[in-house]
Amino acid sequence: MLTAEKNWYPEGVKRCSLSQFLVWLGCISLFVLFGLLAALVILFNGIGVTGLDNYYGFGLWITFDLAVIALGAGAFFTGLLRYIIKIDDLKNIINLSVIKGFCCYSGAMLILTLDIGQPLRAWFGYWHPNVHSMLTEVIFCITCYLTVLIIEYIPLIFEQKQLNKIPFLHHMAHNLHLVMPLFAGLGAFLSTFHQGSLGGMYGVMFARPFAFREGFFIWPWTFFLFVLSAIASGPCMTVLICGFMEKITGRKFTTYRIKSLMAKIGGAMLVIYLLFKLLDTWFWATDTLPRMGFTFDQMYHGLAYGKWLIFSELGLCGVLPAILLMVPAFRMKPSLMYTGCILNALGVVINRYVFTVQTLAIPVLPFDKWTVYYPNWAEWLTSLMIVAYAFIVFSLSYRYLPIFPQEVPLNRGK
Amino acid sequence: MSAVKEFTIRWGMVIDIDKCTGCGACMVACQTENNIAPQPEASNKLRSLNWMLIYELNNKKSYPDHDMAYLPRPCQQCGNPPCVSVCPVIATDKNEEGGIVSQIYPRCIGCRYCVAACPYHVRYFGWFDPVFPEGMTKVLTPHTSVRPRGVVEKCTFCHHRWNYAKEKAIFDGKNPKDLPEDAYIPACVEGCPSGAMTFGDLNNPKHKVYELSRSKNAFRLLEKLHTQTQVYYMSRREWVRKQGDNYLANDKVIGGANHAHG
Ligand code: SF4
Ligand code: SF4
Numbered sequence: 001m002l003t004a005e006k007n008w009y010p011e012g013v014k015r016c017s018l019s020q021f022l023v024w025l026g027c028i029s030l031f032v033l034f035g036l037l038a039a040l041v042i043l044f045n046g047i048g049v050t051g052l053d054n055y056y057g058f059g060l061w062i063t064f065d066l067a068v069i070a071l072g073a074g075a076f077f078t079g080l081l082r083y084i085i086k087i088d089d090l091k092n093i094i095n096l097s098v099i100k101g102f103c104c105y106s107g108a109m110l111i112l113t114l115d116i117g118q119p120l121r122a123w124f125g126y127w128h129p130n131v132h133s134m135l136t137e138v139i140f141c142i143t144c145y146l147t148v149l150i151i152e153y154i155p156l157i158f159e160q161k162q163l164n165k166i167p168f169l170h171h172m173a174h175n176l177h178l179v180m181p182l183f184a185g186l187g188a189f190l191s192t193f194h195q196g197s198l199g200g201m202y203g204v205m206f207a208r209p210f211a212f213r214e215g216f217f218i219w220p221w222t223f224f225l226f227v228l229s230a231i232a233s234g235p236c237m238t239v240l241i242c243g244f245m246e247k248i249t250g251r252k253f254t255t256y257r258i259k260s261l262m263a264k265i266g267g268a269m270l271v272i273y274l275l276f277k278l279l280d281t282w283f284w285a286t287d288t289l290p291r292m293g294f295t296f297d298q299m300y301h302g303l304a305y306g307k308w309l310i311f312s313e314l315g316l317c318g319v320l321p322a323i324l325l326m327v328p329a330f331r332m333k334p335s336l337m338y339t340g341c342i343l344n345a346l347g348v349v350i351n352r353y354v355f356t357v358q359t360l361a362i363p364v365l366p367f368d369k370w371t372v373y374y375p376n377w378a379e380w381l382t383s384l385m386i387v388a389y390a391f392i393v394f395s396l397s398y399r400y401l402p403i404f405p406q407e408v409p410l411n412r413g414k
Numbered sequence: 415m416s417a418v419k420e421f422t423i424r425w426g427m428v429i430d431i432d433k434c435t436g437c438g439a440c441m442v443a444c445q446t447e448n449n450i451a452p453q454p455e456a457s458n459k460l461r462s463l464n465w466m467l468i469y470e471l472n473n474k475k476s477y478p479d480h481d482m483a484y485l486p487r488p489c490q491q492c493g494n495p496p497c498v499s500v501c502p503v504i505a506t507d508k509n510e511e512g513g514i515v516s517q518i519y520p521r522c523i524g525c526r527y528c529v530a531a532c533p534y535h536v537r538y539f540g541w542f543d544p545v546f547p548e549g550m551t552k553v554l555t556p557h558t559s560v561r562p563r564g565v566v567e568k569c570t571f572c573h574h575r576w577n578y579a580k581e582k583a584i585f586d587g588k589n590p591k592d593l594p595e596d597a598y599i600p601a602c603v604e605g606c607p608s609g610a611m612t613f614g615d616l617n618n619p620k621h622k623v624y625e626l627s628r629s630k631n632a633f634r635l636l637e638k639l640h641t642q643t644q645v646y647y648m649s650r651r652e653w654v655r656k657q658g659d660n661y662l663a664n665d666k667v668i669g670g671a672n673h674a675h676g
C-alpha cells in the first residue's frame with residue numbers, strides 16, 4: 001500500500017514519505033477534533049457558551065469570516081485576470097488561488113452556520129428573503145460563489161493521475177476547463193457583489209456612527225472599499241501561501257517573477273484602495289461624524305479600541321506595504337516583498353475587525369459606557385478548526401493533485 | 415435609508431423623566447407580562463434579557479450641583495427603524511397600522527444583524543434556553559409566546575393587549591380604529607406607580623400623548639440619527655434634554671421645537 005500510494009502523486013514530483021505525511025495530518029487533525037468538540041458544545045448548549053453578548057452580537061467569528069473571505073478574494077480576481085483579461089502567466093498560480101478561495105468560502109459558511117442562533121433555519125435566507133437587506137445578498141452570493149468555486153475545483157481533482165485514467169472523468173475535466181472562462185467571469189461577478197455587500201452590510205447601519213458611510217445610490221462607500229481591499233489583499237495572500245508551502249516542503253512551485261507579479265497586482269490595487277479609503281475616512285471624520293453628534297476622538301478608547309488601530313490599518317499596513325509592493329527595487333527583495341504581503345493582509349484583517357467589533361463597541365447612547373469584548377475558547381477553537389481544515393485541504397491537494405505546472409521543471413535535479 | 419412610513423394610528427409613549435423614580439416597576443411588569451424567564455446568572459448585565467431597562471443619568475457635576483435622573487428604555491419603535499431593513503428574512507417589520515415594530519420569533523434565524531443596527535440596545539438575544547422555575551409555568555401570560563434560545567426578542571408595546579382592545583371594541587360595537595385613551599396600554603405604563611409614563615396614539619388629538627409629545631420639554635433619544643422614534647421623553651431640566659442626544663459643543667440645545675413630528 002505504501003508503495004502504491006506513490007502512483008497517486010502528480011507526474012514527476014517528489015513527496016515526503018507517507019508516514020511523515022500522516023504524522024503531519026494527524027497533528028493538524030487534532031485542531032479539527034478540538035474544534036468539532038467545541039462546535040458540538042455550541043450546537044448543544046447554544047451560543048451562550050461563547051464570549052458574545054448583547055452588545056457584541058458580532059465578534060471573532062464574523063471578523064474571521066470577513067477576513068478569510070477578503071483574503072480568499074485572490075481566487076476570483078486571479079481568475080478574472082487569467083481568463084478574462086488574459087494575463088497568461090497567472091496560469092501557474094491560478095490553481096492555488098482556486099483552492100484558497102474554496103477553503104476560505106467553505107470555511108466561512110461553516111462558521112456562519114455555527115454563528116446564527118437557529119442553525120436549522122439557515123435556509124430561511126433563501127425562502128423568506130428580504131430584498132432590502134444586504135445580508136440577503138451576502139447569503140445568495142456566498143452560496144452561488146461557493147458553487148462556482150466547487151465547479152472550478154472539480155476539474156483539478158479529476159486531473160489527479162489515477163482518476164484521470166477514467167475516461168469519463170478525463171473528458172469531464174477537459175470540458176470543464178473549456179468552460180472555465182465562463183465560470184471565472186461568473187465567479188468574478190458574484191464575488192465582487194458579495195465582497196461589496198459584505199461591506200455594504202456595515203455601511204448601511206445608519207444609526208451606528210463608526211460604520212455608517214453614505215455613498216453612491218443605494219450603496220454606501222464601504223461596498224466599493226470592501227471590494228477594493230479584498231482584491232488588494234487576496235493576491236498577496238496567495239503569494240504568502242505559496243511562499244509558506246515552498247518553505248515547509250523545500251520545493252519551488254512558481255518562479256519569483258510570478259509571485260512578484262501577483263504582489264505587484266495586489267500592491268497596485270492597494271494604492272487605488274488607499275486613495276479612496278483615505279478620502280472616505282476624511283469625509284467620515286469631518287462630515288458624517290459631526291452630523292451624528294460625534295467626534296473622531298470619541299470613536300476610539302483604551303487599548304482594545306485605541307487609535308492605534310486606524311494608524312496601523314492605514315499607515316503601517318496600508319501606505320508602507322503599498323510602497324514595498326510597488327517600488328520594483330523593494331519588490332525584488334524577497335524579504336521586503338513578503339513583508340509587504342503580510343502587512344497588506346494584516347491591514348485587511350484590522351479593517352474587518354474594526355468594522356465588526358469597533359462599530360458595536362462605541363456607546364451611541366450618550367449615557368452608555370464602553371465595554372470590552374473577549375472571544376473565548378469556543379470561538380477560538382472553532383476558528384482554528386477552519387484554519388486546520390484549510391491546511392488539510394491544501395496538504396492533500398498539494399500531495400496528490402497537479403496544481404503547480406512549474407513544479408517539475410523548477411525542481412529538476414533536486 | 416428608507417423613508418418613514420405613514421400610519422393613521424401611531425402608538426407612542428411619553429415618559430416624564432422628572433417623575434420617574436427609577437423604582438423598576440416597569441421592568442418587573444414587562445418581565446412578567448412578556449414571559450421573560452428569570453436569569454440564573456443575572457449579574458452579567460450584558461447577557462440578561464430586559465425588554466425594558468432603566469438607565470441612570472447624571473449631569474457629571476459634583477456635589478452640591480450633582481443631579482441625576484432615570485430613563486426607562488423600551489423599544490423606541492422607530493419611524494425609520496435601522497433594524498428592519500437589515501433583517502435578511504423579514505423577521506422584523508414595521509408594516510402594521512399602529513407603527514409598532516414587530517418581531518416574528520419563529521422566523522428569526524438569530525443572525526443578530528438587527529442587534530448590531532439598533533443603537534438603543536433594545537434587542538435581546540436568547541443566549542440560552544429559557545428555564546422557568548417549577549410552578550412558574552402556571553402563571554405565565556397565556557397570550558405571549560415564550561421564545562426558544564437563539565432568536566432575537568424585544569419590546570412590542572405589549573402588542574397582544576392591543577389585539578384585546580380591538581376585539582373588545584368590536585364586541586362592544588365600537589370602532590377598533592378609534593380606541594379611547596387607556597383602552598390599550600402596555601404593562602409597563604400600567605405598572606408605573608409615579609405616573610411617569612403615558613401611552614396613546616401620537617396622531618390622535620384626543621389622546622394625552624398628542625399634546626405631551628409636542629410640548630417644549632419633549633425630546634427623543636438620538637434625534638440626530640433620524641430614527642424618528644415613537645417614544646418621547648420629557649424633562650424640564652436642560653441637561654437631561656441635552657443628554658438625550660450626542661450634542662457637541664457647537665450644537666444648539668436639543669429638545670422643544672427642535673424635532674419634527676414624522
Ligand atoms: S429601538 Fe431599536 S429595535 Fe426598536 S425599532 Fe428602533 S432600531 Fe428597531
Ligand atoms: S436576528 Fe432575527 S430579527 Fe434580527 S436580523 Fe437576524 S433574523 Fe432578523
